[in-house]
Amino acid sequence: MIRYVEPTLAILLAVIWISPLFFAFWAAFHHVGDAVNFRLSAPLTLDNFRTAWDGAPWLTYFLNTFLLVTLILVGQFILCTLAGFAFAQTEFRGRDALFILVLLQLFILPEVLIVENYRVAASLGLLDSLLGIGAPYMASAFGIFLMRQAFKSVPKELDEAARVEGCSTLGVLLRVYVPAARPTYLAYALVSVSGHWNNFLWPLIVTNSPSTRPLTVGLSLFAAPESGVDISVISAATVMVIAPLLIGFLIFQRQFVQAFLTAGVK
Amino acid sequence: MPDSFTTERRRRAIHGWLLLSPALIMLSVFAFYPSVATVVTSLWSRGTRRNPAEFVGLENYRYLLDDPTFWQVAGNNLFYAAVTIPISMALALSMALLANSKIPARSFVRIAYFTPTVLPMIAAANLWLFFYTPSFGILNQIGALFGAAPVNWLGQPETALWAICVVTIWKESGFFMIFYLAALQTIPPDLKEAADIEGASRWTYTRRIVLPLLMPTTLFILVNAMINSVKLIDHLFILTKGGPSDSSKLLLYYIWETAFAYFDRPSAAAMTAMILAVLGIVAGLQFLVLDRRTHYR
Numbered sequence: 001m002i003r004y005v006e007p008t009l010a011i012l013l014a015v016i017w018i019s020p021l022f023f024a025f026w027a028a029f030h031h032v033g034d035a036v037n038f039r040l041s042a043p044l045t046l047d048n049f050r051t052a053w054d055g056a057p058w059l060t061y062f063l064n065t066f067l068l069v070t071l072i073l074v075g076q077f078i079l080c081t082l083a084g085f086a087f088a089q090t091e092f093r094g095r096d097a098l099f100i101l102v103l104l105q106l107f108i109l110p111e112v113l114i115v116e117n118y119r120v121a122a123s124l125g126l127l128d129s130l131l132g133i134g135a136p137y138m139a140s141a142f143g144i145f146l147m148r149q150a151f152k153s154v155p156k157e158l159d160e161a162a163r164v165e166g167c168s169t170l171g172v173l174l175r176v177y178v179p180a181a182r183p184t185y186l187a188y189a190l191v192s193v194s195g196h197w198n199n200f201l202w203p204l205i206v207t208n209s210p211s212t213r214p215l216t217v218g219l220s221l222f223a224a225p226e227s228g229v230d231i232s233v234i235s236a237a238t239v240m241v242i243a244p245l246l247i248g249f250l251i252f253q254r255q256f257v258q259a260f261l262t263a264g265v266k
Numbered sequence: 267m268p269d270s271f272t273t274e275r276r277r278r279a280i281h282g283w284l285l286l287s288p289a290l291i292m293l294s295v296f297a298f299y300p301s302v303a304t305v306v307t308s309l310w311s312r313g314t315r316r317n318p319a320e321f322v323g324l325e326n327y328r329y330l331l332d333d334p335t336f337w338q339v340a341g342n343n344l345f346y347a348a349v350t351i352p353i354s355m356a357l358a359l360s361m362a363l364l365a366n367s368k369i370p371a372r373s374f375v376r377i378a379y380f381t382p383t384v385l386p387m388i389a390a391a392n393l394w395l396f397f398y399t400p401s402f403g404i405l406n407q408i409g410a411l412f413g414a415a416p417v418n419w420l421g422q423p424e425t426a427l428w429a430i431c432v433v434t435i436w437k438e439s440g441f442f443m444i445f446y447l448a449a450l451q452t453i454p455p456d457l458k459e460a461a462d463i464e465g466a467s468r469w470t471y472t473r474r475i476v477l478p479l480l481m482p483t484t485l486f487i488l489v490n491a492m493i494n495s496v497k498l499i500d501h502l503f504i505l506t507k508g509g510p511s512d513s514s515k516l517l518l519y520y521i522w523e524t525a526f527a528y529f530d531r532p533s534a535a536a537m538t539a540m541i542l543a544v545l546g547i548v549a550g551l552q553f554l555v556l557d558r559r560t561h562y563r
Contacts, residue, residue: 010364011371014378017436020393021381023404027396036402083289090282091275098286105297107549111497111518112541115525115534116300116307124295139292169281198386200500201518205526216388220503223392231396238392242385249384253377256384260441261448 027235035232048236052222055229057210058240061218068130068203068214069196075138076192077185083139084147085173089159099148105141114205121206132206133214137196143188146262150184151177187259190252197245215241301542307535319532326536336537338512339520342427346516347495349431350438355487357439359480362446363472376447379440387437391504394433398505423513426506430514433501438494442487449483450476489552496541517541 027035028049034042052058087099110117117136118127126132154177162172178185200216207213213221219241223234249256308326313319330336365376382390397404398419406416419429453476461471499519502508508515508523515523517537525534 006364006367007369007371010367010369010375013361013364014371014375017440018378018381020390020397020436023396024393038407079289079292082285086282086285090278090285092279092282095282098290101298102289102293104549105293107493107545108297108301108542109493109497109545110296112521112538112545113297113300113304114522115531115538116303117296118525119303120295120300135292136296139289139296141293144289169278169285194384198384198388200386200388200503201522204503205522216386216500219386219392220388223388223395223504231399231402234392234395238389242389245384246381249381250377253380257376257380257444260383260444 024235024238027232028239030232032230032232035235048232049240051229051233052237052240055233055237056218056222058215058218058237060210061213061215062244064130064212065197065214065216068133069193071130072134072137072196073189073192075134076140076143076188079139080143080147080188081173081178083144085151085177087144087148088151089177090169102141102144105139106145110136111201114202117202118205127206128208128212129206130212133203133212134196136202140192143192146184146188147181150181154180184262186255187262190256190259194245194249194256304535304538304542307532308539310532312530312532326532327540330533330536335512335515336520339515339517342513342515343495343517345427346431346434347492349428350434350495351488351491353431354435354439355442355484355491357435358442358487359446359484361439361443362450363476365443366447366450379443381440382437383441383444385437387433387498387500388504390433390437391501394429394436394501395504398429420506421510423510426510426514430501430505430516433505434494434498437498438491442491445483445487446480449480453479485552485555489548492548493545496545 029044029046030039030042031045031047083102087095087102113136121127121132121135124132124135126135158176158180159172162176167175198216199214200220203214204217204220207217210218219237222229222237229237309321309323310319311317311322311325361379365372365379369375385393400406400416400418400421403419405419406414409416417425419425457475458471461475466474496518499516502514502516502519506514508519518541521534521537521541524530524537
């Protein structure tokens with residue numbers, strides 16, 4: 001008897017945990033009357049997706065989010081690679097104090113600094129632009145820390161061999177360290193992309209036109225009670241927005257989980 | 267005569283600074299300067315066209331402390347932290363223990379627990395809207411099966427904040443589970459064998475061996491959960507907008523509202539400065555405790 005307790009509990013919890021998603025799919029593919037009354041034999045429909053798609057410039061939102069996460073990722077890769085390398089493999093006075101200063105940013109969240117960051121973005125002319133949404137996240141202390149750890153584990157002999165061969169500092173970084181840290185880059189990319197695909201508050205503040213809005217902000221406006229759309233249409237829009245990420249997650253689940261681990265544990 | 271060793275060292279130091287400078291510039295512009303500016307702004311009055319801003323010292327803080335809404339919001343946030351942190355951590359640990367034992371459909375179970383983590387908070391709020399809506403919400407329909415009266419979960423002060431907490435717990439438990447799962451897998455199996463030989467029950471094994479070994483992970487998750495209790499507020503925009511009558515309003519949402527709806531920057535800055543102070547204490551805690559590593563080996 002007791003042998004069955006654990007599996008039952010585990011599966012019951014799993015079913016509860018997945019049920020919000022399940023209900024969203026249910027509502028998205030049924031007419032709203034059928035959806036809320038749970039008529040199991042009701043016909044499936046794509047009308048909700050049509051209504052949702054026509055209700056907002058989703059294609060622009062998708063494109064914006066895609067460009068935004070790419071922009072942030074490229075910026076993070078460049079800045080964090082250079083800084084991580086500096087902290088891992090060069091020596092100069094004040095390096096450790098500087099590193100602690102950088103680590104402080106792990107706690108000074110960009111989310112909390114919205115008031116002053118808005119002023120900074122305004123004075124740099126970055127309001128209502130993708131660069132404005134992305135810039136505060138590019139020099140990420142977390143990324144610098146991650147790359148520093150990865151570069152520290154590269155054997156010193158490889159570095160010295162490359163220098164003897166005549167590589168410059170940048171050459172050593174690009175030919176020796178970056179290739180050696182490939183798994184860390186993949187992990188960081190997955191964490192960064194899924195994080196910024198989902199980010200909301202700062203993009204909400206910085207953007208004010210549909211041409212720069214990312215998906216999350218578009219979805220929040222679309223689903224606001226004032227817009228008067230029903231739960232089936234909201235569900236359809238939600239399913240649409242999360243589908244790319246969900247499919248990506250299901251395909252790469254192993255890498256995803258591994259990525260969050262590498263990123264968290266180190 | 268400067269020997270080649272010294273020049274080489276100077277060359278490397280210059281390279282170090284050059285490599286660091288792009289990141290340092292960005293960090294200064296978007297993290298360090300805004301932090302200092304927050305404190306400075308919080309010490310000045312709100313300027314209008316007729317009255318330019320002037321230095322008022324701690325006036326803005328005094329004003330906040332006299333504001334009953336601020337106290338309510340701060341209380342709400344403490345409640346939010348006190349509910350979501352322990353529950354999601356306990357759930358995460360249970361999930362990890364379940365997903366680590368030999369059960370059927372283990373990969374389905376793991377995916378089900380983890381999936382909420384990859385969804386945007388805004389989308390999560392939309393999903394939960396279907397549960398909470400008064401007229402046809404799933405919770406009320408389930409309640410009706412047992413003859414319960416319908417409840418307006420998001421529309422009354424007694425339940426709104428709880429509804430917000432539930433979404434947060436749903437979202438972050440699976441994320442924390444991953445770290446516990448990883449830690450569980452590093453526990454050597456001979457410990458379990460030794461416990462079996464000694465005749466220890468499963469409960470004793472879990473309590474005496476597993477939980478102490480998970481201590482560093484627990485601290486790591488605790489720090490993350492504390493940060494999240496400040497950061498995770500996106501669902502308020504969809505579910506309650508802080509209402510009814512501020513009963514579910516959280517600090518970061520209130521800061522947003524103060525700065526971008528009421529245009530009261532000094533007040534928002536004063537609240538931000540207080541949050542920064544709290545996060546600074548959390549940071550100090552982590553450096554002190556985690557760096558000493560609560561290891562048991």
